Amino acid sequence: MPITADEKAAIQKRYLAERDKRLRADGNDQYQRLEDKFEAFAADPYTPLTERTPVTDHVTFAFIGGGFAGLVTGARLTEAGVEDVRIIETGGDFGGTWYWNRYPGAQCDTASMIYMPLLEETGHMPSEKYAHAPEIRAHCARIGKTFGLYKHALFHTEVTALSWDDTQKRWTIKTNRGDAFTAKYVGMGTGPLHVAKLPGITGIETFGGKSFHTSRWDYAYTGGTPEGAPLDKLADKRVAIIGTGATSVQCVPHLAAAAKELLVFQRTPSSVDVRNNKPIEPGWFASIATKGWQKRWLDNFVENQSQGFPAEDLVMDGWTDLSRRIREKVRALPPTEWTPENMMAAFEDADFEKMEEIRTRVDALVTDEDTAQNLKAWYRQLCKRPCFHDTYLQAFNTPSARLIDTDGQGVEAITEKGVVVQGTEYEVDCIIYASGFEVGSDYTARAGFDLEGRDGKKLSEHWLGGMRTLHGLQVSGFPNAFIVQPSQAANLISNVPHNIADHANTISAIVAHMEANGFSETDPAPKAEAAWVELILTNSGMLIGSPDCTPGYYNNEGKGLTDKNRYALGHPGGAKAFFAHIDKWRSTGDFEGLRFR
Numbered sequence: 401m402p403i404t405a406d407e408k409a410a411i412q413k414r415y416l417a418e419r420d421k422r423l424r425a426d427g428n429d430q431y432q433r434l435e436d437k438f439e440a441f442a443a444d445p446y447t448p449l450t451e452r453t454p455v456t457d458h459v460t461f462a463f464i465g466g467g468f469a470g471l472v473t474g475a476r477l478t479e480a481g482v483e484d485v486r487i488i489e490t491g492g493d494f495g496g497t498w499y500w501n502r503y504p505g506a507q508c509d510t511a512s513m514i515y516m517p518l519l520e521e522t523g524h525m526p527s528e529k530y531a532h533a534p535e536i537r538a539h540c541a542r543i544g545k546t547f548g549l550y551k552h553a554l555f556h557t558e559v560t561a562l563s564w565d566d567t568q569k570r571w572t573i574k575t576n577r578g579d580a581f582t583a584k585y586v587g588m589g590t591g592p593l594h595v596a597k598l599p600g601i602t603g604i605e606t607f608g609g610k611s612f613h614t615s616r617w618d619y620a621y622t623g624g625t626p627e628g629a630p631l632d633k634l635a636d637k638r639v640a641i642i643g644t645g646a647t648s649v650q651c652v653p654h655l656a657a658a659a660k661e662l663l664v665f666q667r668t669p670s671s672v673d674v675r676n677n678k679p680i681e682p683g684w685f686a687s688i689a690t691k692g693w694q695k696r697w698l699d700n701f702v703e704n705q706s707q708g709f710p711a712e713d714l715v716m717d718g719w720t721d722l723s724r725r726i727r728e729k730v731r732a733l734p735p736t737e738w739t740p741e742n743m744m745a746a747f748e749d750a751d752f753e754k755m756e757e758i759r760t761r762v763d764a765l766v767t768d769e770d771t772a773q774n775l776k777a778w779y780r781q782l783c784k785r786p787c788f789h790d791t792y793l794q795a796f797n798t799p800s801a802r803l804i805d806t807d808g809q810g811v812e813a814i815t816e817k818g819v820v821v822q823g824t825e826y827e828v829d830c831i832i833y834a835s836g837f838e839v840g841s842d843y844t845a846r847a848g849f850d851l852e853g854r855d856g857k858k859l860s861e862h863w864l865g866g867m868r869t870l871h872g873l874q875v876s877g878f879p880n881a882f883i884v885q886p887s888q889a890a891n892l893i894s895n896v897p898h899n900i901a902d903h904a905n906t907i908s909a910i911v912a913h914m915e916a917n918g919f920s921e922t923d924p925a926p927k928a929e930a931a932w933v934e935l936i937l938t939n940s941g942m943l944i945g946s947p948d949c950t951p952g953y954y955n956n957e958g959k960g961l962t963d964k965n966r967y968a969l970g971h972p973g974g975a976k977a978f979f980a981h982i983d984k985w986r987s988t989g990d991f992e993g994l995r996f997r
Contacts, residue, residue, distance in 0.1 A: 454580070464559050475546070475547040493541065494544045504655070507531060508531055510530075520689070527679060554579065560849055585882070603815055622658075638827065640828040641663070646670070657798065665819060669777045673758050701720065717788075722750060751780050771803050804819075866968075871932065872886070872887050874922075875924065
């Protein structure tokens with residue numbers, strides 16, 4: 401039902417009021433790393449460390465990070481004829497975020513058909529529309545085995561230094577395991593969502609009970625398994641979980657079913673729409689899995705979130721639903737009224753209506769009226785990452801589960817016995833931190849090392865005023881180095897693996913060109929890099945800078961577009977425009993803007 405102007409004004413007023421409660425001067429500095437003060441939290445509970453001799457050899461390509469970025473890049477390089485790709489990974493196996501995320505209920509939020517990379521190349525059919533973590537983790541291992549990436553891999557290893565040797569035309573890589581080897585090319589997949597963080601709450605270290613981060617789930621304490629066995633050791637436990645983002649939305653139903661008492665501490669509610677997960681039918685999959693099927697699905701997903709009127713929506717999920725609504729409103733206008741102002745009005749109307757539906761869904765599913773009111777998200781759908789789940793809201797109808805809403809202020813303190821909110825101490829046996837991963841921190845801080853390029857120049861120096869790249873992938877003065885991340889490229893936040901897969905195609909094309917022509921090094925010409933950055937800065941960043949957005953990692957924790965993080969935006973034409981540009985750039989074979997020596 402359309403929303404009236406008066407209703408929109410009232411909603412807008414509520415959005416601003418809820419935002420203002422949550423604004424903090426410290427922004428991203430409110431968080432702290434597991435490794436900084438809480439090393440026990442950061443330990444790998446899944447795979448024992450295996451002692452080995454330090455590596456001192458040479459490989460053609462070294463990639464830092466064994467998640468999707470390293471796996472897909474390694475696969476494409478292997479297809480291009482590079483036989484010695486070495487992946488260096490902090491975890492005990494491939495998977496990246498999916499190596500660490502083994503909490504109960506973990507699954508992808510974007511449809512498996514487009515989220516899980518290299519499905520066609522490995523011949524894997526996802527078991528359900530939104531695959532669970534064990535299947536995604538197994539698929540990572542499948543990619544590693546299919547493309548021979550285990551042969552040179554170094555697990556439980558962190559890079560500590562990475563420097564370019566201009567005499568030898570190669571990179572020297574040093575690690576915390578005593579390794580000191582070289583590589584002609586390096587790639588880095590050390591972007592968002594791999595460094596776990598804790599909230600900056602006073603007293604975390606004083607708690608006398610059990611506590612852990614969701615990315616280091618302690619099944620020895622909770623019982624159960626990542627595959628879904630019940631958490632049978634929590635039957636006599638009072639459990640607190642801090643955080644109500646995507647992770648909490650997925651694991652709360654399992655905790656509510658198992659714990660004697662579950663207290664969910666909430667600063668900001670997530671918007672939780674219908675997921676409608678279901679198995680993928682083999683006959684149907686066989687009918688669509690013709691040559692090139694996954695690329696068609698990827699392209700269609702992007703098309704459905706771009707301007708224009710696509711003929712079909714293959715994915716049909718919550719991400720494309722909002723876009724469909726906007727298009728319907730635009731279609732209702734005479735073509736002469738398709739102005740930028742009317743387009744924005746259509747977006748706002750569709751968003752208001754969608755969020756009203758999501759809030760109404762809370763009333764329909766949650767029986768306690770006060771709890772329902774506190775679970776309602778008062779912000780635009782894309783201010784924070786949307787969540788989709790079919791049992792999260794209903795979990796609060798479980799007698800053992802209780803929502804502790806902090807009215808936007810967060811937890812006040814942790815004590816020896818429990819959690820303090822607004823002066824009230826809640827005694828618990830266990831605290832689970834569902835506080836996610838670093839997103840807004842500087843790239844070199846997340847990576848754990850500072851890339852040192854030609855003439856000893858460091859990446860942090862080159863990026864002092866903001867990120868500077870060509871296509872978000874290469875940096876002038878840092879030869880044969882590739883940074884796989886969404887910024888200054890497609891910046892497709894709804895399906896990050898698509899960004900990764902496209903960058904992998906670009907890397908393999910450049911490396912194949914280098915090897916075929918006997919080149920020793922390549923990097924962007926300074927003018928080409930400057931021109932690309934200038935183009936990026938024309939992006940208005942309307943959504944991320946929306947003044948009524950509640951704080952979160954989509955809007956720099958409420959600080960919006962500062963001069964520096966404006967450089968982290970994507971192509972001003974959106975993901976579709978970037979993918980079209982880079983595909984044409986690759987296919988010409990000229991690699992305009994790069995210098996080859």
